Amino acid sequence: MDQSIKEQGKTMAIISYITVIGLLIAYFSTRGDKENEFVSFHIGQSLRVFILGIIISVSMGIIISVTGLSILKFLSYAPLVFMVLGVMNANSLKDEKLPIIGNIG
Numbered sequence: 001m002d003q004s005i006k007e008q009g010k011t012m013a014i015i016s017y018i019t020v021i022g023l024l025i026a027y028f029s030t031r032g033d034k035e036n037e038f039v040s041f042h043i044g045q046s047l048r049v050f051i052l053g054i055i056i057s058v059s060m061g062i063i064i065s066v067t068g069l070s071i072l073k074f075l076s077y078a079p080l081v082f083m084v085l086g087v088m089n090a091n092s093l094k095d096e097k098l099p100i101i102g103n104i105g
Helices: 003-017 017-028 037-067 073-091
Strands: none
Touching: 003 017, 003 037, 003 073, 017 037, 037 073
């Protein structure tokens, strides 16, 4: 991928990782004529992080309500770790997939 394309999309790629609102802003601002491969890649990775957050939140709620144990509560930090990794990759103009969840879908 061309370096200038990555530079143009760097800001939107970073914004896509910052909450769901940032994901939506990046998605809708890069549609049509302004489509950028780099931003699209990071939007996909960010969407995976968001879905992982929902899955962990729901499953932790069920596990804690059924068993009363919050032993796996540290897993709730996984989306934050993936988000930081994604922002670091976007800032470095890398289009590397996130570990574990990057290949899903």
